Amino acid sequence: MSEAADHLSPSANPPVDVSSWERKSEPRGRSRAGIAARAKAPLESHAVWQVQSGRREAIGLLEEQSAIRVPDLIPLRYKRMSASPFTFYRGTVLIMTNDLATTPVTGIPVQCVGDAHIGNFGIFRSPSARLVFDINDFDETATGPWEWDLKRLAVSVEICGRANKIKEKDIRAAVLQCTREYRERIKWFSEMDYLDAWYEHLDVEETLDRFETNAGGKRNGTLRQAAMKALLKDNDAAAAKLCRFKDGKLRFRSNPPELVPINELGGYADLDALQARLDTLFENYRHSLYEDRRWVFDHFRYQDAARKVVGVGSVGQRAWASVWIARDINDPMMIQMKEATYSVLEHYCGASPYATHGERVVQGQKLIQSTADVLLGWTSFLAEDGKKRDYYVRQLWNGKGSIDIDNLNATALSDLSRMCAWCLAHAHARTGDSIAIANYLGGSDEFDQAIASFAVSYAEQNDEDYAVFKKMIKKGELPCA
Structure with missing residues (x-):
């Protein structure tokens, strides 16, 4: 556990046991173990x-x-979360994890994503310059x-469907197809x-035809449109914007609070000292x-740095962007450094074995993701409050x-939802006992129906x-920008 980590108060729920699972050496033993897990957690x-007595107040x-994040960004975090039930859901993984800890568990461990909602899947360029879809x-x-x-x-998927005013039967169908895709994959x-x-x-060019539904002779183009936009999001485009x-x-434009160049940051008495700490980072x-x-x-070669606000649930976590050039200013590279704190899973399933949370994120990503950024790495940094903070580093665009x-x-x-389920099954097959999970799920749709009801x-x-x-927020009990 990193010395930089802040800790939540102890959970009222006992730790979830995922450490005692013994992976059998032979497929038959793994199959039997998966089926036996149904006794602990029936499908x-x-x-x-249902809410358990003593549930922590959400x-x-x-x-x-929020208490361990940048204080002046919390109102912006709550503003973004307040837009809809879905944006609220995106920012409340801790609340759901606390609730899941009270439900039956199979005890079969994997390297979990931890926050695998539908908005945390997308398109990016692989080291071979092909577009892929993944977590x-x-x-x-x-x-x-x-x-x-x-x-x-x-x-x-359920909440997203409701937010988009999709019919109830179609939402349930999407959830069922999502779960079925996971089970079959x-x-x-x-x-x-x-x-x-x-x-x-999932190579985007090769799989869009398989996943995009053909209705009335026309393919749904939502995913294809995202792929076309992704082709335009590179280092040149990021630097230009x-x-x-x-x-x-090359210097960052000022657009507070979303983007604040280093020479405009308040809270640092000595900006030269801040730059020196960034150099160490x-x-x-x-x-x-x-x-x-x-x-x-x-x-x-380094050019400039800025504090950056990212995401919805991540707002308030410390994040920096930096711009670099190789040959000249027409050959830029944009790097993002984002703070890594405790995982919500550690609070319920046990501490990470890695020395820092930045390393936890990076090594977890390399295990889960089919192809990771070639410049993915980790580091630490002294924050404005004098505390050591862990970061992971990757290309921005x-x-x-x-x-x-x-x-x-x-x-x-x-x-x-089916594409996301494919990627999730792949991540779990890479890092867990896929034979045990597959045999636990079985060949019927009983589990699919259960998850749809949940x-x-x-x-x-x-x-x-x-x-x-x-x-x-309306009563002024929570700050909102």
Whole structure:
């Protein structure tokens, strides 16, 4: 556990046991172990969500988490979360994890994503310059029960469908298709040679035709449109949008609070000292890279840095952007450094084995994601409060494309949910016992139906928590920008 980590107060729930699972050496033993796990967590038990006595007050958990973030960004965080039940859900992974800890668990561990909602999947460019679709957020990754990831995804499909005013029957169909895709893919991966399963990935150009539904002779183009936009999001585009040329260097434009250049930051008495600490951050990051990646990084020269606000639930976590050039200003590279704190999973499933949370995120991403950024690394930094903070580092724009989930129709929701489920099954097959999981799930749709029912119940719980959140903002009990 990193010395930089802040801790939440102890949970009222006992730790979830994922450490005692013994992976059998032979497929038959692994199959039997998966089936035996049904005694601990029957398939139908996953359908149930009901508030347990002594449930931690949801907004109290949220406030506890906000207490370790940048104070002047909390009003912006709450503003973004207050937009809809779905944006609220995106920022409340701690609340849901606290609730999941009270539900039946199989005890079969994987490297969990931790926050596998439908908005945390997207498009990016692989090292071979091909666009791939995969999981793209790893802040919460840690060891945990595989079904928590799937429940997080299924509930997000339900809430997203409601937000887009999709018919109830179509939402349930999308959740069922999502869960079925996971169940069928995990079985498929379990029957493959392990290295073949490891190398599998969703190449965007090759798989869009398979996942985009053909309705009335026309394909749903939501995913294809996102891919086209991703092709345009590269280092050149990022530099053109975020930077300007001044005093012989590329400098960040000022757009507070979303983007604040280093020379405009308040709270630092000595900006030269801040720059020196950033220089140390970059040097420590460099040493986290493999030698061939350091060779690439060493070809670039530093230009400028800025504090950056990212995401919805991540607002308030410390994040920096930096711009570098290789040959000249027409050959830029944009790097993002984002704070890594405890994973919500660690609070319930045990501490990470890694020395820092930055390393936890990076190593988890490399395990889960089919193809990771070549410049992915980690480092630490002294923050404005004098505390050591852990960071992970990656390219800012590298063919990254997100799906417009606020405007999905029923067909697009179903298509996207199946792609997300494919990626989640792949991540779990790479890092867990796919044979045990596949045999636990079996060949019927009993588990699918249970998860669809859970998604409805927990979406309603999310609505209740969101209503309390909005009421507290209206009464001035929570800050909102």
